[in-house]
Amino acid sequence: MNSPQTREDLTTLPAYKAGQKLAAREGVQVFKLSSNENPYPPLPSVVEAISQAALDVNRYPDPLNTQMIATIAERYRVDAENIGVGTGSVAVLGHIIEAMVAPDEEVMFAWRSFEAYPIWVQICAGKSVQVPLNDHFGHDFDAMLKAITPKTRVIFVCTPNNPTGTAVMHNELDDFLSKVPSDILVVIDEAYGEFIRDTDVADGLKLFRKYRNVAVLRTFSKAYGLAGLRIGFVIAQPNIADYVRRTSIPFGVSGVAQAAVIASLQPAAEAELLTRVNDIVAERERVLEKIRAAGWQIPPQHANFFWLPTSDVDRIRAACEEAGVAVRPFPEGLRITIGESEANDRIVSLLTSWK
């Protein structure tokens, strides 16, 4: 008897691997440094806005996200029609692919990079073109230019790059954009943009203002500490933002999430959130200084995590877990989030005495 069949072309679709969480252990506080989350709890003013919005959950949220989009637009000095939102930037990037890429058309990105890119491309029946990172774990723009074909529709540039923590320099990206055909959309994924301190690193918004085929992807999950509420957005030309809206799930971003964003962008709240970001960056520098001093070769890092290139992934991961800290393994290294200082200290002590 025949039964309903799932799509043949999705049999190879990998499942998204979320960062692992360790089971609670008697006498040991366990930490999760495997998902690049913000270790700080939400601000009281944000919790208050969430509680107020919770009183209305018998109603659908504003499907146009009017007030939230107006607040984001004012904050980034763009028009509301330049903004498309979704349930996390992972959803927004999926909507961009849905809106831009027909079956068999190509989406290019460096590899290794954010693992959701190839998953979304495959769901949309597009073709992923993965251009290997260079020897310094950075983007190889010459190779990317050579890989452009008449079928290329979208190029993702993840900076800082997940999982390698490396960032693209502004001049380098500007030069690349000047050579990319103007009918290809270049999405600069700045999920970790607020953690950049090097002023030579690419500024996506500046490039959005210079090139009409540039879009900038942002999230409230990392610097703003709202990962659990799922809100991301893109700043793009109105026709692209419009199609992100059209492909989005109606009422996707909840009223609670919209209220949390509006509260987080109030000047006093945002200043406090960005002070926390400064503290995370200071922790990153403290941790990196100690680990590098112990001999580890780590490329320049710009996000709220660091990349540890190593062939000893399994042993180090097991030792971190033994120490009560979950980290994120990849075939060519480990990605370790900067978290609570106790968790960071455990990582430092383990890696500085590693043999």
Ligand code: PMP
């Ligand atoms: N882009 C990059 C580069 C990421 O690392 C992540 C989160 N891991 C996202 C986008 C998506 O984040 P969110 O859906 O929480 O906004």
